[in-house]
Amino acid sequence: MTVHPKIARVTDRIRARSEASRGTYLERLAKAVSNGPVRAHLSCGNQAHAYAAMGPAKDALVAARVPNLGIVTAYNDMLSAHQPFERYPDLIRAAAAKAGVTVQVAGGVPAMCDGVTQGQPGMELSLFSRDVIALSAGVALSHNCFDAALYLGVCDKIVPGLIMAAATFGHIPAVFVPAGPMTSGIANDEKSRVRNAYAEGKASRQELMAAEMASYHGPGTCTFYGTANTNQMLMEVMGLHLPGASFVNPGTPLRDALTTAAVERAAAITALGNDFRPAGEILDERAYVNGIVGLMATGGSTNLVLHLPAMARASGVILDLQDFADLSEAVPLMAKVYPNGLADVNHFHAAGGLQFLIGELLDAGLLHPDAKTVAGDGLAAYRQEPVLSGGRLAWRDGPKTSLNEKVVRPATNPFAAQGGLKQLTGNLGRGVIKVSAVAPERQVIEAPARVFHSQDAVKAAFKAGEFTGDTVVVVRFQGPQANGMPELHSLTPTLSVLQDRGLKVALVTDGRMSGASGKVPAAIHVAPEAAAGGPLAKLRDGDVVRLDAVAGTLTVLAPDFDARAPVTVDLSANEFGIGRELFAAFRRHAGSADTGGALVL
Numbered sequence: 001m002t003v004h005p006k007i008a009r010v011t012d013r014i015r016a017r018s019e020a021s022r023g024t025y026l027e028r029l030a031k032a033v034s035n036g037p038v039r040a041h042l043s044c045g046n047q048a049h050a051y052a053a054m055g056p057a058k059d060a061l062v063a064a065r066v067p068n069l070g071i072v073t074a075y076n077d078m079l080s081a082h083q084p085f086e087r088y089p090d091l092i093r094a095a096a097a098k099a100g101v102t103v104q105v106a107g108g109v110p111a112m113c114d115g116v117t118q119g120q121p122g123m124e125l126s127l128f129s130r131d132v133i134a135l136s137a138g139v140a141l142s143h144n145c146f147d148a149a150l151y152l153g154v155c156d157k158i159v160p161g162l163i164m165a166a167a168t169f170g171h172i173p174a175v176f177v178p179a180g181p182m183t184s185g186i187a188n189d190e191k192s193r194v195r196n197a198y199a200e201g202k203a204s205r206q207e208l209m210a211a212e213m214a215s216y217h218g219p220g221t222c223t224f225y226g227t228a229n230t231n232q233m234l235m236e237v238m239g240l241h242l243p244g245a246s247f248v249n250p251g252t253p254l255r256d257a258l259t260t261a262a263v264e265r266a267a268a269i270t271a272l273g274n275d276f277r278p279a280g281e282i283l284d285e286r287a288y289v290n291g292i293v294g295l296m297a298t299g300g301s302t303n304l305v306l307h308l309p310a311m312a313r314a315s316g317v318i319l320d321l322q323d324f325a326d327l328s329e330a331v332p333l334m335a336k337v338y339p340n341g342l343a344d345v346n347h348f349h350a351a352g353g354l355q356f357l358i359g360e361l362l363d364a365g366l367l368h369p370d371a372k373t374v375a376g377d378g379l380a381a382y383r384q385e386p387v388l389s390g391g392r393l394a395w396r397d398g399p400k401t402s403l404n405e406k407v408v409r410p411a412t413n414p415f416a417a418q419g420g421l422k423q424l425t426g427n428l429g430r431g432v433i434k435v436s437a438v439a440p441e442r443q444v445i446e447a448p449a450r451v452f453h454s455q456d457a458v459k460a461a462f463k464a465g466e467f468t469g470d471t472v473v474v475v476r477f478q479g480p481q482a483n484g485m486p487e488l489h490s491l492t493p494t495l496s497v498l499q500d501r502g503l504k505v506a507l508v509t510d511g512r513m514s515g516a517s518g519k520v521p522a523a524i525h526v527a528p529e530a531a532a533g534g535p536l537a538k539l540r541d542g543d544v545v546r547l548d549a550v551a552g553t554l555t556v557l558a559p560d561f562d563a564r565a566p567v568t569v570d571l572s573a574n575e576f577g578i579g580r581e582l583f584a585a586f587r588r589h590a591g592s593a594d595t596g597g598a599l600v601l
């Protein structure tokens with residue numbers, strides 16, 4: 001089937017916009033590839049240092065006749081999704097030995113858990129950790145010893161940072177190796193109910209702790225469809241996972257078989273073989289459009305609207321918020337996974353998951369079918385699902401019909417005609433809103449503003465009973481330059497309670513909400529940010545603000561608004577404590593949220 005005209009037009013627009021930067025990138029890539037396998041250019045001393053600890057593999061490494069794979073790992077015990085990676089190097093070494101190739105852990109990258117830092121000072125380092133991850137992976141790969149790289153990462157900033165590095169080292173292949181979601185625990189809506197009850201003082205801390213522990217209960221990705229699981233969808237739709245690898249639970253024979261297969265595939269696609277697939281060729285405009293289509297079709301995380309432009313820029317592709325908006329208009333919402341519905345990612349996977357969804361999108365002409373992937377040319381292989389047959393890994397055709405239409409539906413009968421994200425523009429700046437979980441009657445809010453400079457101040461006003469009428473809650477000075485753009489997810493219970501009381505309520509912020517943002521309308525990532533003198537810095541309490549997700553507008557109705565001078569606030573409290581001192585240069589030089597908020601690109 002031919003590609004949908006709107007998908008083609010957006011892709012052509014991105015290609016034209018990126019012509020110069022992508023051309024320069026490809027020239028650099030071609031030059032690096034032309035040098036041949038990199039180890040051949042290291043001195044004897046270089047190589048002796050690199051191989052000193054490699055024991056019996058030394059001879060093969062010196063001969064340089066077989067691929068040497070580099071592992072970049074984000075393993076730590078602070079992220080349940082990354083804890084399974086502890087045993088991956090041994091699995092990978094065994095698979096490499098069996099395949100007749102060599103492998104080394106090239107280096108580790110930091111990986112913080114946003115669930116631990118939500119509402120805490122450490123969250124102010126979260127976005128910047130993405131750039132640190134890219135830099136750390138760059139350091140690992142700078143040894144120039146590797147014919148392909150295996151990237152072990154799952155969660156929020158980790159995958160975007162690793163993609164930025166993989167694109168920068170785009171002359172070698174990149175295979176992303178996931179760990180999978182934890183098994184289902186307490187239902188996500190029950191967890192949300194207890195959180196809201198606690199915010200109102202109707203549940204004890206012991207009850208809250210019990211609900212949280214029953215929800216986040218074991219190794220693997222959190223089971224709601226937040227940023228981590230959206231990342232996994234992206235890696236598959238963009239062709240950097242093996243088909244069907246995203247949502248297989250940790251510690252299972254199938255999970256281990258997929259890890260082994262990832263090693264074998266990485267070895268097969270190096271320049272030393274006959275199917276060379278450098279990462280930079282895979283990460284073209286088609287891959288990023290396919291990723292955005294997947295984002296819209298699944299109602300994925302708003303954080304990816306921030307991350308995808310930074311990821312794409314690393315491979316010379318320039319994305320704009322208008323691209324997201326236009327693709328959203330063409331792509332139906334086909335999945336309902338919490339917070340957009342009651343199901344978790346395990347239910348989604350069991351109902352047909354990505355293999356059904358990718359097949360439907362391909363048949364509807366909504367994906368580029370000819371995109372290059374680590375599995376081969378074209379996305380057809382990603383219709384298939386992995387299985388163990390007689391103890392051996394095989395792929396079979398994925399479901400052609402949904403196994404639960406409450407969770408995932410065909411493109412011809414979607415949950416909504418358009419995707420889950422909208423661009424907002426107006427005299428308050430430019431931002432985005434996730435509408436897939438927002439009821440239609442709440443997608444237009446016009447109410448007086450209450451202006452705050454921290455989420456703690458919002459919660460204090462709530463506890464004091466100050467919200468008695470319809471309100472647009474404005475939390476400003478939360479952008480990258482102000483304090484690192486922390487997620488404001490801890491506001492979700494507070495705002496949800498106000499909405500449940502019958503008030504019309506919305507959030508407007510130059511900060512982030514979360515991959516778990518849901519039923520309360522939230523205009524986020526508003527740029528230019530207040531710390532850069534953006535329009536949010538002119539708002540006053542009582543100004544009537546109109547958030548119209550239907551028309552895609554964000555406006556203040558104050559007649560003297562344009563003539564006002566932006567306020568400034570004392571941000572010195574953001575400069576010290578919990579590592580903030582180390583990130584002063586990041587705050588000073590961070591890019592605007594609408595271009596990715598990056599420092600390094």
